Amino acid sequence: MPPLPVRGAPVRATLVIHEPPTGTGNSPGRERDRIRLSFNPERISVRKQARWDRSSGPSNAAAAPAQFVAAQPRVMTLDVFLDAPGSRGGVQREVEKLLACCSPTERSAVEKPASAPWVRLEWGRSLSTAFLALVTEVSATYTRFDADGTPVRAECTLSLEEAGGTTPRQNPTSGADGPVGTHRVAAGDSLPSIAWYAYGDPGRWRAIARANGIDDPERLVPGSVLVLPQVEDGAGPVPAPGPAGGTR
Template sequence: MLSELLGGAPVRAALVIYDPPTGTGNAPGPERGRVRFHFNPDRVQIGKRARWDRSPAPSSEEAPRAQFVGAQPRTLTLEVFLDAGDFRSSVQDQVEKLLDCCAPTARSATAKPASAPWVRLEWGRSHTTAFLALVTQVDAAYTRFGHDGTPLRATCTVSLEEVGGATPRQNPTSGADGPVDTHLVVGGDTLAGLAWQAYGDPTRWRAIAEANGVDDPARVPVGTVLVLPVLEERPAGGAG
């Protein structure tokens, strides 16, 4: 009752599972299932690293200057708590869904390259954790059993790694090919807000709209994967 007075019942988190793309595309295939969390996580750990090279010069007494090599994918680790309650088959089914995310799908196994499903943590208005990823590890501990040995409760530690990748620039005003980022639209997203996050300038939303063929920026469906093109620098004093 108190939670409803303060803004409604909590939004339940879920791990959305997609078919991997065909070929080398950067957009996932259709949704193939969900692992709906029985309880929301108490803690989600997210990380990102950059690679730097410090090759020392021979006989130099100075520390070598760092040279940027590249960005590493985001990583995310969380605990998923599952409790069967009155549904005694659901815990095993959910754990099997998580474990299956560590193996190529049957469809992709006959094609090249084979790929495990892509996943995304969906949790209300959380943006930082809502990136497309691969499951790199699942550790499930069953902690309660029925009289027939059926697992009734499990705590699963799930590790994710951002899919990443690069596609050609799709911004018509851009020059040569280059890396871009992608964003999966969630509730509350706006093109101006995405432009602010990506470029620090909300007026650059038109570039996102043009790159994705969006005619009405106010009507971008939740679940759409948008390309965020790498933009050329504006000349000093240039207009948006």
């Protein structure tokens, strides 16, 4: 059986690095860097657990009923391959960026509390891997060197843990569709995937389309910046606009 056709060119996976939240906030700070992977991952492991309590008395012979305690953070492990033949610094700069994700940023060390950066894997339409995370471990192995000893290829393994908590996405005193943020469109982005990241609900893509005057949700221009409007939490997906809106 012939392989299924792939639409368009492959989308390059990117690790987006953010400043950690300031103070006691739970929203990541500004984007501080991006690491565009030389090769897309071939395998990504995602794991999530729940805590249950089965406390019972010593004389209870039957299994005690389970009581839900808490959801554990999502954990992801992926292999990252970096390649930079002919580059003056090789892959060392990118590897150092990865290693720095396990250390506090200079800004957070000054403003307190000190914290390592927050990261997010950005890879086209992938949703289950596009969560804000903390880097818990980085392992790098250099596998190729230039004549002067400069490492030009590296195989890295990253362990990420979901940052968790509820990220505030709107002014709680207003349910109006005012701007709450922006998103720069990357190749492979779709309105549902952007809505999932911004609001945790892909069904709210219509609010983004309406706020940006998008008539065709299938045609997003990479590099363009979209306004992310405020939507009221708990209101469910934003209703589709009427015929004048043009979205579907």
